[in-house]
Amino acid sequence: MADNISNPEGKGPAGGWGSVKSIFRIYGESSPPPAFLETLSRQNKPGGFMCVSCAWPKPKNYHPFEFCENGAKATMWDLTNSRCGPDFFKKHTVEELKGWKDHDLEMTGRLTHPLRFDHATGQYVEATWNEAFQKIGATLKRLEKKSVVFYSSGHAGLEASYLYALLARAYGNNNLPQSSNMCHETTSVGLTKVIGSPVGTIVWEDLEKTDAFFFFGQNPGTNSPRFLHPLQEAKKRGAKIVTFNPVIEQGLVSFVNPQNPLDMVTGNETKISDQYLQVQAGGDVAAMLGICKTVVEADDAAVAAGRARVLDVDFIAEHTTGFDKFIECVRDTPWSDIVRESGLTEADLREAGATYIAAKRVIGVYGMGLTQHSQGGLNIAMLVNLLLLRGNIGREGAGCCPVRGHSNVQGQRTVGIAEKTKLIPMDKLKELFDFDPPTEDGTHIVDAVKGMMAGTIRATISLGGNLLRAVPDQVDMERVWAEQELTVMVSTKLNRSHLFPGKEAWILPCLSRTEIDMQATGNQSVTTEDSFSHISGSIGKRTPASKQLQSELAIVTGIAKATLDHNPKLKWDEWTRDYSLVRNLIEATYPDDFKHYNQRMFEPGGFYRGNDAHDRKWNTEEKKAVFTTPHQLNALSFEDAPGRFRLITMRSNDQFNTTIYGYSDRFRGIEGTRDVLLMCPEDIAAAGLREGQVVSLVSDxxxxxxxxxxGLTVRAHKLPRGTIGGYYPECNVLNAIDHHDEMSKTPASKAIPVKIVSH
Structure with a gap:
């Protein structure tokens, strides 16, 4: 039970004074101008700007301070007074910078000028925008079309993303991998297969009406702290929260609301999880099957006693398929197998099942703890199975809630950044722009990396991100990345991907979302989509970090004009002058999702683009929601073996994706370092190790x-036996590019087979 859960390694609850102190520490290091306070007051509000951190939705009835610790850090990181201009690069070679930590690279500040890599000196040198565009265009023209990749992180707004996808297709390929390939592609593929929707089914109002949250592999305290507010409100009205996670995440244990003066003064904590179950890494399939077994057994008992059914049999009959085969599997699977594979007791799973049965409306929440497994698609299907048993999809207060990490990662897919042609209305593009879009599927990020290794991918354009640091097999990736004919990075700050330049390499600095984007028709707005499929506008008001910066959209159109043959329907200059014209194009391409786009973009809470599964319209092959019979009881592609551990890669509360704000992970009590290996005391003893010992991890x-x-220091931590933890992205070197989800190819970073080597 939650009363017995503690985090002795950490320093207090999520939120509270710890959050405030952490924000002020980053303020001292980044030194943003005083105007950043006004910027924070506009964050995640109508007429303001949407946070560049996570994609958590924005409520219609917003708080005075509608930002969290990580959101404040991200904003200060963008608004830093530090600058990384041509003079910096005159003093440092790329080889020297390779010895710097990720944090130190970003602490150099905002990039200020277009930069070209000079192989003769080993340094980046200042360039003009015209020079950059013309030379990039010339190189793209001579390369084979299939050999070029157009990658995007989840940062760029919908307008730039739409034009970026258009650029790639007008160029001649669908090579549009995106950061979701590395995190929630399992959601896009897995949910589509079983409910016909690639995204979650709930909206904000459902949070206010649910009776229970079931969390799987998601950490709101670090990755989406604003989620803690509706969780606190849910607890006050009596809702239950059950958490499954190998790691004790403090945000799901207790929370002090920084916006509640009384809580802050008294230190009053809200206990979040009623039951916290430390499932072993990869054991969620068995855990969910155990809950389903409890539900089915209760329904069997109700039938035998002539009581009301526990299963929603009317919903199942009308809206689902595959039920009978799944129930047969549930009944036939012995509890001993469920306990072995989940690492949990039968009693704990029965208690979770009783909570599920007692709740009329349940929301299933998950993060990368489900998606980043070899059988991540099965994890998603099992969660849907659980929800379908009692009709918990497509009604108030219930549904499926994947929590996305990057601010517009979901929206970029919505407007065309996708490598699969079946997801794109190619006929509309042909009609609007008078060209024949390519019909062959493009490259997923896994295929792109393997293509670089094989020498078939010769150029990569990166619209944001730190791709080289984010992917598996980093050592090989660093080598093959630099062997490309062309690498182009659209960035706000220096990162490790810049340090392995291709034969021709460019860094193109862009505006942040908080900054004025002045074009011919005035300061431009951009839009993003949150995890609940709501579209919100942003408008920057801060003076740009450099007069040389261009917007992401202007950079995309600049490359397009220098690369593509003239087409009067591709009006790059007009679209750059007025972003509302791009929104008109998006509406014309996706009329059902973006009706009255320009008029609705600043609605409080964003405007809802709709979701058929939310309305119980199932766009699956079967035209019904699908029960999936599991073919195995774990999410792994390997067997346990002597000396083999399951490594989870984790983030600290002092980072966002590959951005490292500092070296304070207060929830785990780790200060001043990220070079740690977290193990339970029993595993430390059984392996013949001691706390504080320095070891290596080797891929198995x-x-x-x-x-x-x-160089990893062993630290005792409360984890299941056989499960160990280390930080992302440092541990990416241990993951193989071929170790990924079977359906979506999402890297399996939440259970990497490794062995420990002591020195």
Whole structure:
């Protein structure tokens, strides 16, 4: 039970004074101008700007301060007074910078000028925008079309993303991998297969009406802290929260609301989870099957006693398929197998099942703890199975809630950044722009990396992100990335991907979302989509960090004009002058999702683009929601073996994706370092190790490659036996590019097979 859950390694609850102190520490390091306070007051509000951190939705009835600790850090990080201009690069070679930490690279400040890599000196040198566009365009023209990748992170707004996808297709390919390939592609593929929707089914109002949240592999305290407010409100009205996570995440244990003066003064904590179950890494399939078994057994007992059914049999009959085969599996699977594979007791799973049965409306919440597994698609299907048993999809207060990490990662997919042609209305593009879009599927990020290794991918344009640091097999990736003919990085700050320049390499600095984007028709607005499929506008008011900066949209159109043959229907200059024209194009391409786009973009809470599964319209092959019979009881692609551990890659509360704000992970009690290996005391003793010992991890993925990460200090931590933890992205060197979800190819970063080597 939650009363017995503590985090002795950490320093207090989520939120509270710890959050305030952390924000002020980053303020001292980044030194943003005083105007940043006004910027924070506009964050996540109508007429303001949407946070560049997570994609958590914005409520219609917003708080005075509608930002969290990580959102404030992200904004200060963008508004830093530090600058990384041409003079910096005159003093430092790329080889020297390779020895810097990720945090130190970003602490150099905002990039200020277009930069070209000079192989003769090993340094980046100042360039003009015209020079950059013309030379990039010339190189793209001579390369084979299939050999070029157009990658995007989840940062760019819908307008720039739409034009970026258009650029790629007008160029001649669908090579549009995106950061979701590395996190929630399992959601896009897995949910589509079983409910016909690639995204979650709930809206904000459902949070206010649910009777229970079931959390799987999601950490709101670090990754979406504003989620803690509706969780606190849910607890006050008596809702239950059950959490499944190998790691104790403090945000799901207790929370002090920084916006409640009384809570702050008294230190009053809201206990979040009623039951916190430390499932072993990869054991969620069995855990969910155990809850389903409890539900089915209760329904069997109700039938035998002539009581009301526990299963929603009317919903199941009308809206689902595959039920009988799934129930047969549930009944036939012995509790001993469920307990072995989940690492949990039968009593704990029965208690979770009783909570599920007692709740009339349940929301299933999950993050990368479900998606980043070899059988991540099965994880998603099992959560849907659980929800379908009692009709918990498509009604008030119930549904499926994947929590996205990057601010517009979902929206970019909505407006065309996708490698699969079946997701794109190619006929509309042909009609609007008078060209024949390519019909062959493009490259997923896994295929792109393997293509670089094979020499078939010769150029990468990156619209944001730190791709080289984010992907598996980093050592090989660093080598093959630099062998490309062309690398182009659209960035706000220096990161490790810049340090492995291709034969021709460019850094193109862009505006942040908080800054004025002045074009011919005035300061431009951009839009993003949150995890609940709501579209919200942003408008920046801060003076740009440099007069040389261009918007992401202007950079996209600049490359397009220098690369593509003239087409009067591709009006790059007009679209750059007035972004509302781009929104008109998006509406014309996706009329059902973006009706009255320009008029609705600043609605409080954003405007809802709709979701058929929310309305119980199932766009699956079967035209019904699908029960999936599991073919195995874990989400792994490997067997346990002597000395083999399941490594989880984790983020600290002092980072966002690959951005490292600092070295304070207060929830885990780790200060001043990220070079740690977290293990339970029993595993430390059984392995013949001692706390404080420095060890290496070696990949135990069976492909014959040696992968090693050394210099890790053993730290005792409350984890299940056989499950160990280390930080992302440092531990990416241990993950193989072929170790990914079977359906979506999402890297399986939440259970990497490794062995420990002591020195």
């Amino acid at each position: 993925f069976e492909d014959g490659k040696h992968r090693e990460l050394g």
